[in-house]
Structure formats: structure tokens, C-alpha cells
Amino acid sequence: MSVSTTGPDPMGISGPLHGVNSPDPARSGKGSRNSRNSRNSRNSRNGRRRGRPGSKRASKLTPYAFVAAAVGLLVLLTYLPAANMLWYSLNDWNGFGPVDDFVGFDNYIEVFTNPEIFSVFVVSLYYFVGAFLQMGVALYFATILSFTTRFSNFFRGVLFFPYLLNGVAVGFVFLYLFQPDGTLDTVLGWFGLADPPQWLGDASVANYSLAATSVWRFAGLNFILFLGAIQSIPSDLYEAAEIDGASRWQQFRFIILPGIQRIVGLSFILAVAGSLSVFEIPFIMTSGANGTATFVIQTLQTAFSFRQVGLASAMAIVLLVIVLVVTWVQRKVFPDEKVDLS
Amino acid sequence: MSRGVSSFLKYVSLIGAVIVVLLPLSVVLFASFKTREEYSTTGPLDLPQNWFNFDNFVTAAVQGDMLTGLINTSIVLVISLAGTIFIGTMAAYAVDRFAFRGRRLVVVLFLIATLIPSVTSQVATFQIISGLGLYNTKAALILLFMGTDIIAIYIFIQFMQSIPVSLDEAAMLDGANRWTIYWRVILPLLKPAIATVIIIKGIAIYNEFYLPFLYLQSESLISTALFRFKGPFGAQWELVAAATILVIVPTVIVFVFLQRWIYKGLVSGAVK
Numbered sequence: 001m002s003v004s005t006t007g008p009d010p011m012g013i014s015g016p017l018h019g020v021n022s023p024d025p026a027r028s029g030k031g032s033r034n035s036r037n038s039r040n041s042r043n044s045r046n047g048r049r050r051g052r053p054g055s056k057r058a059s060k061l062t063p064y065a066f067v068a069a070a071v072g073l074l075v076l077l078t079y080l081p082a083a084n085m086l087w088y089s090l091n092d093w094n095g096f097g098p099v100d101d102f103v104g105f106d107n108y109i110e111v112f113t114n115p116e117i118f119s120v121f122v123v124s125l126y127y128f129v130g131a132f133l134q135m136g137v138a139l140y141f142a143t144i145l146s147f148t149t150r151f152s153n154f155f156r157g158v159l160f161f162p163y164l165l166n167g168v169a170v171g172f173v174f175l176y177l178f179q180p181d182g183t184l185d186t187v188l189g190w191f192g193l194a195d196p197p198q199w200l201g202d203a204s205v206a207n208y209s210l211a212a213t214s215v216w217r218f219a220g221l222n223f224i225l226f227l228g229a230i231q232s233i234p235s236d237l238y239e240a241a242e243i244d245g246a247s248r249w250q251q252f253r254f255i256i257l258p259g260i261q262r263i264v265g266l267s268f269i270l271a272v273a274g275s276l277s278v279f280e281i282p283f284i285m286t287s288g289a290n291g292t293a294t295f296v297i298q299t300l301q302t303a304f305s306f307r308q309v310g311l312a313s314a315m316a317i318v319l320l321v322i323v324l325v326v327t328w329v330q331r332k333v334f335p336d337e338k339v340d341l342s
Numbered sequence: 343m344s345r346g347v348s349s350f351l352k353y354v355s356l357i358g359a360v361i362v363v364l365l366p367l368s369v370v371l372f373a374s375f376k377t378r379e380e381y382s383t384t385g386p387l388d389l390p391q392n393w394f395n396f397d398n399f400v401t402a403a404v405q406g407d408m409l410t411g412l413i414n415t416s417i418v419l420v421i422s423l424a425g426t427i428f429i430g431t432m433a434a435y436a437v438d439r440f441a442f443r444g445r446r447l448v449v450v451l452f453l454i455a456t457l458i459p460s461v462t463s464q465v466a467t468f469q470i471i472s473g474l475g476l477y478n479t480k481a482a483l484i485l486l487f488m489g490t491d492i493i494a495i496y497i498f499i500q501f502m503q504s505i506p507v508s509l510d511e512a513a514m515l516d517g518a519n520r521w522t523i524y525w526r527v528i529l530p531l532l533k534p535a536i537a538t539v540i541i542i543k544g545i546a547i548y549n550e551f552y553l554p555f556l557y558l559q560s561e562s563l564i565s566t567a568l569f570r571f572k573g574p575f576g577a578q579w580e581l582v583a584a585a586t587i588l589v590i591v592p593t594v595i596v597f598v599f600l601q602r603w604i605y606k607g608l609v610s611g612a613v614k
Binding site for chain 2: 059060062063064066067069070071073074075076077078079080081082084085088095137140141144145149150155156157158159160161162164165166167168169172173174176177179182183186187216221224225228229248273276277279280283284296299300303304309312313315316319320323324327
């Protein structure tokens with residue numbers, strides 16, 4: 001092996017990493033237990049050892065051939081639209097013909113000054129509060145189901161199941177539940193509540209109903225994520241705590257909560273980003289009527305119903321910036337202790 | 343003693359949660375078996391008289407275009423999944439096993455992309471799809487489902503890291519080229535990760551509503567077929583209920599058989 005790996009590499013095939021590792025052939029002997037860097041340069045050396053002329057250039061291009069499709073689609077369907085969106089947002093454009101009516105920041109000024117647009121942010125607050133309730137409920141059930149419980153698989157399955165359901169189906173199920181004299185009213189009647197509100201028809205109630213539907217639908221995801229995190233905490237910690245006479249609450253406070261801090265942090269960004277980009281449930285159930293239009297419904301209607309693609313792009317960019325800021329703040333508050341993919 | 347009380351409260355709260363989850367679904371199930379007349383004269387919590395009255399399901403499936411929706415969804419699902427798996431495993435192979443210029447950039451590009459809420463960027467993605475001449479075709483959906491899947495790539499990379507590099511090296515000594523290694527060594531070993539991606543992504547595609555609603559107006563997918571019930575059948579709740587149950591049933595079946603995989607997949611997909 002050392003015969004072929006020593007010496008300069010005139011083509012610079014394996015990039016800068018190769019230069020670091022190759023003068024030390026001894027390293028490659030124990031390379032399989034070393035960092036990925038040395039591992040990779042070892043691979044490319046092996047590749048070179050086959051020594052067919054012309055295979056050098058080919059092996060240099062190989063990794064690009066493997067990522068090409070993924071990166072190509074990523075650029076085509078994520079970054080190109082994002083860049084276009086930025087450009088559209090600076091123009092007054094209706095979606096047809098050339099984009100040539102440059103208006104600078106007018107669209108952004110419109111987003112922040114037109115009360116009809118800006119007020120839909122208020123709707124997000126219902127979902128934001130709902131998301132916190134949802135996390136609380138999920139954390140409670142994840143905690144109690146992580147201790148020994150009868151039928152725990154059944155309870156887990158039922159609690160998680162709504163998350164898997166089709167959004168349109170969930171919308172219809174709750175449209176049915178909320179009907180006047182429907183299921184919910186009947187159940188409330190048993191408890192003596194005779195005069196229930198119009199759950200979806202009354203503008204002062206509709207957003208609560210929709211946010212509750214959203215909690216019903218998504219609590220299962222939080223639940224399963226929390227449960228997974230709790231179960232990855234080594235069980236001898238509980239045993240030790242049990243021996244020391246710690247109560248269940250103390251075990252929760254001092255073992256579970258710190259142990260799942262990271263996933264709680266992640267759920268928090270998902271909650272904020274999610275409550276700003278709520279779309280399916282209100283769109284399916286009320287089409288945004290009765291003051292239930294969310295920012296995304298408003299954005300998409302502006303783009304596709306009112307053909308104001310420039311303005312809609314500005315709205316989408318504003319949302320994107322808010323999501324990025326929230327994520328950045330979350331990273332600062334809950335730094336990621338794990339080494340990431342890069 | 344207090345353990346007894348807390349245990350009692352624990353089960354009460356669990357049963358309460360089960361009722362909250364299952365009641366809304368049960369009443370829809372009840373409604374789906376009722377006849378028109380029965381529906382209008384009984385309360386939502388009354389059980390149907392005849393549990394074998396499948397008329398509503400037949401009407402919903404035939405008149406509501408649910409069968410076409412199911413077929414179209416299956417086509418889109420199978421092609422998109424195959425595409426996602428090949429594109430994703432190849433990218434993961436490159437990112438994990440090669441040191442190449444731009445590798446870091448590729449990883450960062452994937453990371454940042456997860457932050458963009460895709461529903462809003464449709465404003466601009468729409469222009470790209472219609473520019474490619476794919477508007478109102480299944481190809482548009484297939485392309486979007488293949489192209490927007492970053493979670494799958496993460497799962498593959500994560501799993502790839504647990505496959506020993508010595509296997510690649512052994513194959514290489516036997517004279518295998520990179521493609522052969524990917525195809526013969528890596529891909530078979532990635533089976534568990536592929537199963538995870540098929541489940542998670544399959545459920546996501548089956549449930550996706552907005553993309554088919556926006557890009558495939560003239561044909562039905564399962565979601566859009568159900569959504570159309572809002573119009574002509576809006577007042578016939580027993581039909582809407584039957585259609586809703588038809589959409590839910592496959593999810594129940596998949597869930598019952600693949601529970602463990604789904605949990606695992608979601609945990610690894612969301613955390614990493």
C-alpha cells in the first residue's frame with residue numbers, strides 16, 4: 001500500500017485533504033478508525049491504485065455525478081424560486097408577461113401598512129398559543145407513558161394516530177363535529193351547556209375552533225418526539241433517583257426535562273414557524289372566512305386569485321425572514337451540542 | 343397511597359385523551375353507515391341501524407371520483423418514492439463517502455432549504471413548473487415530491503454513517519468501481535433506511551393536499567377528490583362521511599401493521 005501512496009500527487013485528485021494525509025503513510029494503516037477525512041483520502045488512494053490511465057479524471061468527477069440529481073432539483077425547486085421570489089417582490093407583477101415594472105420596496109411597504117394584510121398575523125397568535133398547549137399536553141402524556149403503564153402501546157397508538165391522517169379528512173371530521181346541533185353540541189348538552197356558540201360561524205369563536213383542531217391533529221407528533229427523547233435517557237438514572245427517594249415530579253424536573261431539552265427547543269421552532277405558516281385546516285374548513293384567513297392563505301390568494309404575484313412574493317419573503325430569525329434565536333438559546341452532518 | 347391516587351389520575355387522563363381522539367372519528371364512522379333518512383332523524387352519537395349498509399361508500403367512490411383519485415395517487419406515489427430513493431441514496435453516498443470540493447456547500451444548501459416553508463414559495467415555484475410546461479400534469483407533482491425531500495437525504499446520510507467503510511474498501515480491492523459499490527453494496531445495506539423513507543414519505547404524499555390542488559386541477563388525487571365533496575355533496579353528510587372514511591382506512595391499515603417503523607422513522611427524521 002505504501003508504495004503507491006507516497007509521493008506527490010500531480011493532479012491534486014483528492015483535493016487539499018490528500019495533501020495533509022499522504023506524506024504520512026503510517027497514518028493510513030490505522031485509518032479506518034480515524035476521522036472521515038483520512039478515510040476519504042484513503043478511498044481515493046485506493047481508487048487510484050487501480051491505476052487505469054484516465055480513471056483519475058473520472059474519479060474526480062464521480063462524487064459530482066452522484067449528487068447532481070439531488071442538487072439539481074434542490075436548486076431548481078428551492079433556490080431558483082427563492083431568488084425569483086426576491087426579484088418578483090421588487091416588481092409590480094401579475095404573473096403574466098415580462099417582469100419589468102420595478103417598484104423597489106413598495107410591495108414591502110404595502111405588506112406592513114395595509115391593515116388587511118398585516119392583521120392576519122394576529123390570527124397566528126391563536127395557533128401559537130395552541131401550539132404551547134399542544135406541547136404541554138404532549139409532554140404530559142409522553143412522560144406518563146414512559147413509566148410502566150398498562151396498555152401503553154394502545155395509548156401510544158391512539159394518541160399518535162391523528163398526526164397520520166389526511167388533512168382534508170381531518171377538516172371534514174371537524175366540520176362535522178362543529179356543526180350546529182352536531183356532535184360537540186350534543187356532548188356539551190349532557191353537561192347542561194344548552195346554548196353553545198356557532199363554532200365556525202361566529203367570527204369571535206371560529207379561530208379557537210380551528211386552533212383546537214390543529215392541536216388535535218399535531219399533538220401526536222410532539223408526543224412521539226418527546227417519548228422517543230425520554231426513552232433515550234439511560235434508565236439507570238431513574239433507578240438511582242428512585243433509590244434516593246425522588247418523587248415522580250422530581251424525576252421529571254431533574255432528569256427528564258434536562259434530558260429532552262434539545263427536542264423541546266426544536267419543537268419550539270416548529271411551533272413558531274408552524275403557527276405563522278398555518279394553511280390547510282382553515283383553508284379546508286372555512287376557506288379563510290369569518291376572520292380565519294392566515295398569512296399563508298392571504299399570500300396564496302393574493303398570488304393566485306388576485307394575480308398580484310409581486311405583492312404575494314413580498315409577503316412570502318417577510319414570512320421567510322421571520323422564520324429564519326426565529327430559528328436563529330432558537331439556535332442561540334438551545335445551542336446544538338451534537339456534531340452536525342458537515 | 344399517593345402513588346395509588348396518581349395512578350388513578352393517570353388512567354383517567356389517558357382514557358380522556360382516547361375519547362378526545364376517537365370520538366370525532368367514531369361519529370363520522372357512524373354517519374357513513376346511515377341512510378339518508380336515518381341520518382336526518384337520528385343524533386350524531388346514535389349508532390347506525392345497519393352496519394352493512396355500504397351504499398354510501400359505493401356512491402362516494404363512484405360518483406366522487408375516489409377510485410380515479412386512488413389510482414392517480416398510487417402512480418404519483420410509486421414514481422416519486424422510487425425517484426426519492428435513488429436521488430437521496432446517491433446524494434448521501436457522495437456526501438458521506440467522498441471528500442470533494444463543494445461538499446460542505448452541498449450540505450449547507452440542504453440544511454438551509456429545510457427552513458423555507460414550502461407552501462409560501464409556491465408563489466414562485468408555480469412559475470417554474472408552468473415554465474417547464476408541466477402545469478396540470480402528474481409529472482409536476484412527481485418532480486415536486488422528488489425535489490423537495492430533504493428529510494430523506496438526512497435519514498440516508500445518518501444511516502450511511504453506520505455502514506463500515508471497510509466494506510467499500512473490500513469491494514474496491516475486488517475491482518468494483520464506485521457505481522458497482524453503490525449499487526451492490528450500499529443500496530442493499532440501506533434497506534432499513536429505505537423502508538423508513540418509504541413509510542414517512544409515502545404517508546406525506548398520500549396526505550398532501552395543496553400541491554395536487556394547485557398543480558393538477560383537472561385530475562383527482564385522493565386529497566383533492568375528497569375536497570371536491572365540499573361542493574356538490576356538501577349537504578349530504580352521510581356521503582361526505584363515507585368518503586372521509588374511505589380516505590382514512592388505508593392510513594389505519596398502514597399504521598396498524600407498521601407502527602414501530604413509523605415511530606422510529608419520525609423520531610430519526612425530525613431530530614436529525
